[in-house]
Amino acid sequence: MQLSDIKLGQCSSTASPDPRHPVQVIAVTGGKGGTGKTNIAVNLAQALANEGQSTLLLDADLGMANVDVMLGLSATHTLSDVLNGQCTLEDIVIDIDDKLQVIPAASGIKELADMKQQGCAGLVRAFSDLKHPIDFLVVDTATGISECVASFCRAATEILVVVCNEPASIRDSVAQISLFSSEYGISRFRILANKVESANEAQGLFRTIISRFNDNHRPQISFAGYIPIDEHLGKAVRQHRVLVNAYPRSRAAMALRHLAGRVIDWPQPEYAGGHIEFFVERLVGNENIETEVMS
Ligand SMILES: Nc1ncnc2c1ncn2[C@@H]1O[C@H](COP(=O)(O)OP(=O)(O)O)[C@@H](O)[C@H]1O
Numbered sequence: 111m112q113l114s115d116i117k118l119g120q121c122s123s124t125a126s127p128d129p130r131h132p133v134q135v136i137a138v139t140g141g142k143g144g145t146g147k148t149n150i151a152v153n154l155a156q157a158l159a160n161e162g163q164s165t166l167l168l169d170a171d172l173g174m175a176n177v178d179v180m181l182g183l184s185a186t187h188t189l190s191d192v193l194n195g196q197c198t199l200e201d202i203v204i205d206i207d208d209k210l211q212v213i214p215a216a217s218g219i220k221e222l223a224d225m226k227q228q229g230c231a232g233l234v235r236a237f238s239d240l241k242h243p244i245d246f247l248v249v250d251t252a253t254g255i256s257e258c259v260a261s262f263c264r265a266a267t268e269i270l271v272v273v274c275n276e277p278a279s280i281r282d283s284v285a286q287i288s289l290f291s292s293e294y295g296i297s298r299f300r301i302l303a304n305k306v307e308s309a310n311e312a313q314g315l316f317r318t319i320i321s322r323f324n325d326n327h328r329p330q331i332s333f334a335g336y337i338p339i340d341e342h343l344g345k346a347v348r349q350h351r352v353l354v355n356a357y358p359r360s361r362a363a364m365a366l367r368h369l370a371g372r373v374i375d376w377p378q379p380e381y382a383g384g385h386i387e388f389f390v391e392r393l394v395g396n397e398n399i400e401t402e403v404m405s
């Protein structure tokens with residue numbers, strides 16, 4: 111079975127005209143586990159959807175896939191089945207509501223990240239034939255510096271590095287940013303401080319990270335904001351609910367809504383591929399695709 115044999119969705123001939131606007135692909139990552147990546151990816155995706163943005167959430171954490179657990183989903187098919195030609199991408203996408211869809215990945219993610227350019231035409235078409243044109247693709251990556259995580263970050267248009275104010279999280283995030291910029295040519299990162307008590311603490315954390323880089327070799331690192339430590343988050347998780355919907359007035363939910371508002375205002379990416387297939391093309395290292403950010 112060739113990847114180019116992957117069955118395409120049923121919808122390609124019936125889909126409404128595709129505006130082909132650029133998709134903002136946000137990789138939510140971090141050097142260390144337990145910093146809150148999955149919670150932030152899920153809530154950011156939901157908050158974007160609540161703002162009317164068509165959003166697709168891709169669970170790209172092979173080892174600790176838990177977007178589905180968090181949302182109380184039970185997936186019968188995975189990306190692995192798509193790559194094997196057993197079903198279409200449409201078959202595995204779960205509609206959470208009008209604006210939010212989830213690809214509950216787990217198995218198949220490593221194959222996707224390892225896939226080589228020549229084999230990907232079918233998958234690129236499968237992605238581009240998704241029924242709803244999407245505005246945002248939020249990718250919940252695994253932790254750390256593996257090639258798989260790097261591939262997803264390299265394919266993204268924005269990278270959100272989730273950091274907590276503790277030495278191991280700071281050290282591992284600095285290591286991740288350093289390696290991704292030196293080895294993978296990734297030049298822009300946004301730091302999101304999580305589980306902090308105040309804006310001051312978050313800004314101090316950001317300054318600490320910046321100070322770990324040599325001025326001459328520093329990638330572009332900006333501050334994306336912060337999410338306060340909030341017990342409502344754990345409460346929502348235990349109820350298999352999404353915080354921004356379950357406890358919309360909690361401090362963390364309000365911060366996540368603000369984050370979504372800022373994310374919507376980030377500069378739009380502009381790229382030759384024009385749509386979501388761009389993401390897969392970049393994932394497999396198609397060097398012909400250029401991105402630039404509109405100012
Ligand atoms: N802002 C926060 N306030 C309180 N607890 C949080 C916050 N963010 C994450 N957590 C908790 O931290 C733990 C790890 O979160 P998770 O999203 O699974 O991290 P990761 O995906 O980075 O491993 C979970 O128990 C989660 O409820």
Ligand SMILES: [Mg+2]
Pocket residue numbers: 147148149171174176
């Ligand atoms: Mg996680």
